Amino acid sequence: MRSVQNFLWFCAGGYRPLLNRSPTESNKYIGIGGTVFFTALFAGLAAGYAMFTVFENIYVTITLAILWALLIFNLDRFIVSTIRKGKSTWAEVKMAIPRLLLAILLAFVIAKPLELRIFEKEIARELDNQKLRMLKETRGGIDEGFPEIEELESKIASLKSETDAKRAFRDEKQQEYDAERFGVKTPGTSGIVGLGTNARKKEVQLDDAERDYQETQAANREKMREYEEEIARFNTIKEEEWAKQQVSVDGFDGLAARMDALGTLTQNSVPIYWANLFIVLLFVVIESAPVVVKLMAEKGPYDVLLEKHEQGIYLYADEKWHKTATESKDRLEVFDTLQPEVKDAWIAMKRKEMEGRYGTAL
Template sequence: MTFSQLQRFFWICSGTPEHFIEKYPTEHSKYLGIGATIFFTALFAALSGGYALYFVFAGNPFAGLWGLLFGLMWGLAIFNLDRYIVSSINKTSKGLKQFYQASPRLVFAILIALVIARPLELKIFDKEIHDRLKQRYLNDQNEQIKKVQSAFNEKYALELSQIKKYQDEYDLLSADVNRLREELKEEVFGSRTSTTSGVPGYGSYAKNKELVVVAKQTRLEYLAGQLADLHATMNRQKTAEGINNQMMLSETLLDKKAATAGFADRNWALGALAHASDDVSSSSANAILFITLLFIVFECAPLIVKLLSDLGPSDVETKETEKRIIAQLTNTAYFSRNRAIREYRIMGSKIGGRRAKKYLSNKRGWGR
């Protein structure tokens, strides 16, 4: 495509008839810039829409194809909207009337810019979004495990309280048995303390202490058996209810889940990133704001250029041509030659023109 062809393409994109622009060299650059801005806005819209729909169909083998098709459709829709918005501004209006005409179009352009900007922001901050999603999924997994365990503890509160009771007694008794064994050893070896006689040998004091140790050891073994049975029962119940299957996601699984997250999750992560209070998130929030403002300016640029530019000869000719065509089409005279031409001739058709002349000659003949 040569420069002349590219220039004509951008003129078409601007929404003003090409032959009007071509007649006036002073208008070439203005409409080249307007048309190029409209075209590249539509291009960004196509990329944005395709990227957004790609994540909507994430996991589908045809996600790329659907994203491509939707991107093309979305880009064409935005192109036509922008082209209409810019071409509908009447430059022949005076003063604030142009601004009043353009104000609804400016609001609409801002809305389009916000829609276009969001998916592209998701792509720009992809790494930060990925980390934020991993953190969220990990927190969600923790909360889920806590909820399941809490429900299980409520359901088996009696059994768990019995385990705690036996465990507390077992711990105290175990410490007591160990203490009594040390005292028995000191009694046999003749070490004099506040709890021993100081007489070496296996005497009556040693026998009494040994009986106490044996009795406590028997109770200790009973408690150990009860605890083992209760723990085995609770483990069976946990397995039956899926408690033992609850586990934290590994780093690999977290990465995989974050990589295949849908558009809604990624949009949430970007919002959380923008509203967090840490320094990194504050910096990202400022960057998101500036990117959004950049797209708003980019989308409104054709309108602003059209509003700020002086009234050009192509604008005047376009307006005069519209007035002439409207006056011709709204002529209500029954014998008007223009009406006869409209009824019998398609614009530019020679055959229709001969029919119109024949019709007019017949009308004149009838009038004699």
């Protein structure tokens, strides 16, 4: 129990010999030290979550979390230990304002990883939505980056239309030839049954149409095959680029992305906004608690003894300086009363001593 008390005194920046002489101050500094310790502990846990999000390595996370906790502990201990209880409350407040601002800044830094942890599920859902939007935009951008595919598909469609037109013309000539043979009366046939002159003419037209269709179909089929090979090549390049972009989008879940998602959630959801604000305020209260407690505390025996101890050191230094200055003044007065030749001899002696010590002629 005694060791715990001494540790908390240390956390509060207290001087143990003076606290031992001030039993009534013990609980106050135990409370301040506990606040400093638990603030650093929470800071380490929050930093650990943030570091694990970034590095995803437990050993690196533990190391950096401990370092961050020690940093916050040292800063808080410094803030608390440098606030002195004086006669003027306003002087104490002015002295504490920069330290209070620093505490508030640290609170915002510490609170952010904890916010990310608390709203982890909501952030994950928002990240999924953002990834879907990014994938859609990426797919559209990649498609726009390959206009050759659309041009080739348009050429293939044109070739198919040309082939279809030739086939339709061939089919039309086939119907006219059949109608002429079987004596079907139409605007383009004679209505006489058999293979007469008109039927033979229709047969020649059909043969020409068939030949033209076959030649066009063969030529267009070759061109379409070449165009389809080009499309396949472009599609391969496009899919490779798409695979690269998918890897990039899938990795969009780092610390910055999560913070951006949290910002989006707080803008779109009033409950999340207020919950986020209360978490920040909670850490502001926790981080600034040591400073506020120290300001609210009455000046006690420990503060009086500490002030006496420090003033004693200042007084001792002043006395030593005054004594040294007085002795120096007395020596100068004695030196001034010496004869000129004695002064010169003394100066020459000192010069030789300096030359022998430093090896340089003065």
